[in-house]
Amino acid sequence: MAELSGKYLVGVYDDDDTVLHAVPKLRKAGVKIKEVYSPFPIHGLDEALGHPRTRIGIAAFMFGVTGCCCVLTLMIWTMGFDWPMIIGGKDPISIPNYIPITFEGTVLFTAFGMVITFFISNGLGPGTHFHPRFDVRATDNKFVMAIEMSRNSMSEEEISRALKDSGAEEVNIKQF
Amino acid sequence: MHVTSPVREPLIQGGKTYADVTEDICRHVEATPTKEWKIAFGLSLIVLAYGSACLAWTWWEGLGVWGLNKTVGWAWDITNFVWWVGIGHAGTLISAILLLFRQKWRTSINRAAEAMTIFAVICAASFILMHMGRPWMAYWALPLPNAFGSLWVNFNSPLVWDVFAISTYFSVSLVFWYIGLIPDLATIRDRATSKVSKFMYGTFAMGWDGSAKTWARYEYISLILAGLSTPLVLSVHTIVSMDFATSVIPGWHTTIFPPYFVAGAIFSGFAMVQNLMLITRVVYKLEDYITLEHIETMNKVITLTGSVVGVAYITEFFIAWYGGVEYEYYAFFNRMTGPYWWAYWAMMTCNVISPQLFWSRKLRRNITFTFFISVVVNIGMWFERFVIIVTSLHRDYVPSSWSMFSPTRYDIGDYIFSFGLFFTLFLLFSKYLPVVNMAEVKAVLRSTSAQLPAKIAGVAKVRQRGTAEPVYNKDQE
Numbered sequence: 001m002a003e004l005s006g007k008y009l010v011g012v013y014d015d016d017d018t019v020l021h022a023v024p025k026l027r028k029a030g031v032k033i034k035e036v037y038s039p040f041p042i043h044g045l046d047e048a049l050g051h052p053r054t055r056i057g058i059a060a061f062m063f064g065v066t067g068c069c070c071v072l073t074l075m076i077w078t079m080g081f082d083w084p085m086i087i088g089g090k091d092p093i094s095i096p097n098y099i100p101i102t103f104e105g106t107v108l109f110t111a112f113g114m115v116i117t118f119f120i121s122n123g124l125g126p127g128t129h130f131h132p133r134f135d136v137r138a139t140d141n142k143f144v145m146a147i148e149m150s151r152n153s154m155s156e157e158e159i160s161r162a163l164k165d166s167g168a169e170e171v172n173i174k175q176f
Numbered sequence: 177m178h179v180t181s182p183v184r185e186p187l188i189q190g191g192k193t194y195a196d197v198t199e200d201i202c203r204h205v206e207a208t209p210t211k212e213w214k215i216a217f218g219l220s221l222i223v224l225a226y227g228s229a230c231l232a233w234t235w236w237e238g239l240g241v242w243g244l245n246k247t248v249g250w251a252w253d254i255t256n257f258v259w260w261v262g263i264g265h266a267g268t269l270i271s272a273i274l275l276l277f278r279q280k281w282r283t284s285i286n287r288a289a290e291a292m293t294i295f296a297v298i299c300a301a302s303f304i305l306m307h308m309g310r311p312w313m314a315y316w317a318l319p320l321p322n323a324f325g326s327l328w329v330n331f332n333s334p335l336v337w338d339v340f341a342i343s344t345y346f347s348v349s350l351v352f353w354y355i356g357l358i359p360d361l362a363t364i365r366d367r368a369t370s371k372v373s374k375f376m377y378g379t380f381a382m383g384w385d386g387s388a389k390t391w392a393r394y395e396y397i398s399l400i401l402a403g404l405s406t407p408l409v410l411s412v413h414t415i416v417s418m419d420f421a422t423s424v425i426p427g428w429h430t431t432i433f434p435p436y437f438v439a440g441a442i443f444s445g446f447a448m449v450q451n452l453m454l455i456t457r458v459v460y461k462l463e464d465y466i467t468l469e470h471i472e473t474m475n476k477v478i479t480l481t482g483s484v485v486g487v488a489y490i491t492e493f494f495i496a497w498y499g500g501v502e503y504e505y506y507a508f509f510n511r512m513t514g515p516y517w518w519a520y521w522a523m524m525t526c527n528v529i530s531p532q533l534f535w536s537r538k539l540r541r542n543i544t545f546t547f548f549i550s551v552v553v554n555i556g557m558w559f560e561r562f563v564i565i566v567t568s569l570h571r572d573y574v575p576s577s578w579s580m581f582s583p584t585r586y587d588i589g590d591y592i593f594s595f596g597l598f599f600t601l602f603l604l605f606s607k608y609l610p611v612v613n614m615a616e617v618k619a620v621l622r623s624t625s626a627q628l629p630a631k632i633a634g635v636a637k638v639r640q641r642g643t644a645e646p647v648y649n650k651d652q653e
Contacts, residue, residue, distance in 0.1 A: 014633040016622070035387045039194060039363065040619040046392035054393045060400050074319060078328040087332045100337040100415055104344040107404050111348045115355060118397050122390045124358075124382040138386050139363040141194035141633040 004176045006150045008034070009159050010134045011168035013143040016042050022145070022166035023048040029162050030154060034146045037138035056121065060114040067109025072102050134174055146174075187281050187620065190464035193634025194618050198363055201610045201617075204460050205364055206373075209607055212459065217607075220599035227593025231306065234586050239309040241586040248569045248581040253307035254419075255561040256591050259444070260300035260598075261342070261416055262437070262557065265409055266445025267293025268349060271356070272405035275398070280623070281473055283616040284465045287360075288456060288606070289449045290353040295601040296448070297346045299594040304342070306590055334418040341415040345408055352401045355394070358384050359615040413441045420564065427507035427568030430495070436488035443481035443527070444557035446474050447550040452602065454547050456611055465612050468541050475540045478553065482531030485560075489528060507568055515580060516567045519559050526556020 013019040020042055026033060027050070036045060079085060080093035090097070119125055138144040145168070147159055154162075160171045192200070209217075234241055244251055267289040274282040305311045317339045319329050329336045362384035365377040384390070417433035450471070457466040496508035511520045530552050534540045566581050605611075622632060 014631060016632075035389065037386045038388065038391065039198075039386060040359070040615040041391040041395050042388070045388045049388055051389050051392065054396050056393055056396055057400065060397075075331045078319065079331055083322065083328055085327075085330070087330060090332065094332065097332040100334075100411065100418075101331060101340045103407070103411060104337075104340040107348060107408050108344045111351055111401060111404055114397055114400060115351050118355075118393055119382065122393060124384060124390075126379050126382060133385070136366045139359070139366045139384075140198045 004133060006148060006176060008134065008174040008176070009147040009149060009156065009163065010172045010174050011145040011147070011163035011166075012135055012137070012170045012172065013145065013167060014169045015167070016040075016143055018167035019143040019145065020045055020048060022163075022168070025166050026145075026162055031147060031159055031162055032151050034148045034151070037134060037144040037146070039139050039141060039143075042143075056114060056117055059117045060110050063113025063117075064106050064110035066113070068102055068106040070109070071105030072098060075101060133176075135172070142169075185467075185469045187284065187467065187469060188465060188617065189467055192464060192621060193632055194621065195634030197614055197618050197621065198367075200462070200465070201360075201612050201614050202364055202367055204606075205608060205610055206367065206369075213603065213607055217600070217603045220596055220603060222596075223592060224596025224600050227589055227591075227596045230586050230589025231593050234306065234590055235311060239307070241584060242590075243582050243584045243587055245579050245581070247572055247577050247579040248566055250307070250569065251566050251581045252562075252583055252587045252591060253303050255558065255565055256594060257300050257303035257307070258416055258437075258561045258565075259558050260296045260303070260594060262413065262441035262561075263445045263448045263554075264293040264296035264300065264345075264349075265413060265438070265441035266449050267291070267296075268345075268352075268405050268409040269442050269445065270449070271352060272402040272409065275402040276406060280620045281470055283620050284462075284467075284470055284612055285449065285453055285474075286616070287353075287356065287609075287613040288453060288611050290349065290356070291602065291605045291609075292448060292452060293349050293445075294346070294353060295598050295605075296445075297342065297349065298601065299598050301342060301346070302594060302597065303590075334415060334422050337415045338419055341412045345412045348401070348405060348408060352398075352405060355398065355401065356613055356616075357609065358382055359386065359394075360610045360613065362386065363614055364610065410438055413438045425568050426501070426503040427511070427564065429504075430492060432488055432492055432495075436485065436492070439481045439484035439488065440527075440557060440560060443478060443485055443531075444554055446478050446481065447553035447557070450474055450478070450546055450550040451554070454543060454550075456606060460606075460611060462612060465617065468543075471543065471546055472537075472540050475534045475546060475549075478549075479531045479534040482527060482553070486528035489524065503573070507571070510571055511563055511567045514567065514571070516563065516570070519563050519567065523556050523559040523563050526552045527560060530556070 011022075013022065016038065019036060019038070023033065023036065023045065027048075033049060036042075036049060038045070075098045076093050084092040086092060134146045135142060135144040145163070147163075149156065152159060156173075163171050190196075242251070242253070267286075270282045270289040271286040274286075305314055308314055315324070317329060317336065319331075322328065329339075358381055361377050361381035365374060365381045368374040368377055414434040414437070417437035420428040421430060421433040423429060453466055453474075454471070457463055493508055493512075496504045499505075511517075530549050533545075533549065539545050570580055571578055
């Protein structure tokens with residue numbers, strides 16, 4: 001999440017359904033929307049905004065495979081090669097006994113790897129005091145749409161009118 | 177557009193707006209601690225202090241201060257461990273399994289239930305450390321190279337599986353809980369008035385801004401975490417049961433243990449959730465969020481899992497007779513009629529009979545009765561573990577080594593320690609963190625609210641520091 005600069009028009013909506021229907025309307029009218037901020041997830045909003053589908057699932061799968069291999073390798077190496085032990089008359093390398101720990105290791109790596117990826121990809125982390133810089137009510141009860149003026153060829157009045165027409169309660173100007 | 181099914185009762189009462197949800201939940205976090213909270217916190221600190229003193233003596237003097245003997249080498253320590261781990265399972269069931277099943281009623285209780293999971297697992301882990309006797313050697317359970325003083329751990333042993341299962345379960349539950357907390361911490365951060373709370377909540381909110389892209393990823397990882405936690409939680413109690421089932425002690429060596437333990441875990445966990453939520457909803461005035469519908473639904477889960485446990489008891493008993501192994505038969509017959517008959521019948525009454533009373537809708541929706549039965553269930557589930565552990569051990573193959581177990585004050589004191597720890601942590605949580613997941617409740621508000629207000633967003637209120645009643649923010653009207 002890069003630092004913000006420039007001038008933004010901020011549309012504040014009162015209702016999640018309104019903002020969800022406003023997005024395609026505005027995009028059709030030629031308004032380029034930077035992002036919509038909301039206090040809770042609105043289903044279909046990211047597709048309406050044209051965000052690509054998240055690939056975090058692929059990362060999670062990769063972490064899972066890594067975890068599975070690491071843990072299995074550790075057990076096979078220690079029990080079978082570094083210090084072979086025959087326990088309960090079984091082969092030093094007895095895969096069925098390793099399944100529970102392999103499973104736990106897979107889950108552990110997947111969960112932590114995925115969550116760390118989530119933090120990095122969203123620019124979240126301790127010390128990043130990114131407040132909702134467009135409107136503080138975006139974490140309470142309002143749905144906030146940010147439009148970067150430098151990315152839009154339309155005039156301020158035109159966008160402002162389009163926002164109001166799409167159901168925005170207020171339109172504010174934010175300068176960084 | 178959203179459509180509300182008229183068949184189901186609304187989950188959120190009182191015609192709440194989004195602003196109301198924020199206000200109702202944040203109020204308790206932002207207000208100065210109440211007198212009741214301080215008294216409760218003081219009491220749990222005293223309990224914790226007493227328990228810590230007993231624990232300190234246990235570690236100083238050694239495990240000889242417990243009532244263990246050569247025949248009964250595991251008693252209250254492992255009973256308490258299994259009991260606490262079992263209690264923890266309800267939180268993950270509510271937050272993960274019910275998420276996969278798209279059960280919207282979980283949104284009001286998942287936060288507190290997950291917190292309960294984490295604290296219960298901490299309590300359980302403390303018994304693992306306790307029963308080691310030499311807790312400073314606890315790292316021997318980790319797969320460290322031989323240079324650290326021991327051989328590699330034995331990866332064939334269920335006790336080592338348990339180390340991995342419990343630590344994975346704890347850390348993944350903590351991550352899942354924390355991910356869910358971040359949006360709510362951001363809400364509190366944006367309302368905070370003092371510098372300290374702004375900094376603290378700001379740090380832990382990690383700079384959350386609620387953008388559509390972040391939410392999309394958030395929902396995605398929540399789903400994957402739920403998908404991971406579901407088999408994880410089932411694996412944890414399965415592995416705990418294997419601590420017993422893979423040994424050759426009559427009464428332990430049964431293949432029925434994994435499903436039977438998992439059902440029992442969810443059973444006792446829901447009872448503990450009921451106990452905590454019934455108090456929390458009254459103290460924090462959350463009756464509109466945790467409604468009778470929620471309580472009734474949880475009671476249905478208690479009845480279901482209680483019945484599974486009941487069937488397991490009976491099956492186990494039937495197989496002990498039908499299997500024709502005389503040692504097995506004796507172990508179970510002795511449980512029922514031997515010197516620990518009272519523990520067995522306490523277990524049967526509390527776990528098999530009491531949840532069946534919830535077939536009556538009237539009793540299911542009675543709060544006092546629910547609270548009472550939840551306590552009874554937890555007592556019963558403690559006895560279940562005591563019966564499995566102690567009665568299976570106290571009669572050996574050689575009658576000369578037969579013995580009984582009686583707890584000393586340190587057995588009891590160390591159990592009290594876990595209660596002190598649990599309630600201290602839970603009280604801290606309920607004061608400084610939102611007890612209901614605001615973002616998730618807001619997300620289901622439209623489709624599950626009793627009567628929708630004309631403007632669902634509502635008017636936000638701002639709190640002046642130190643005042644009891646919030647005032648309307650004039651700028652926003």
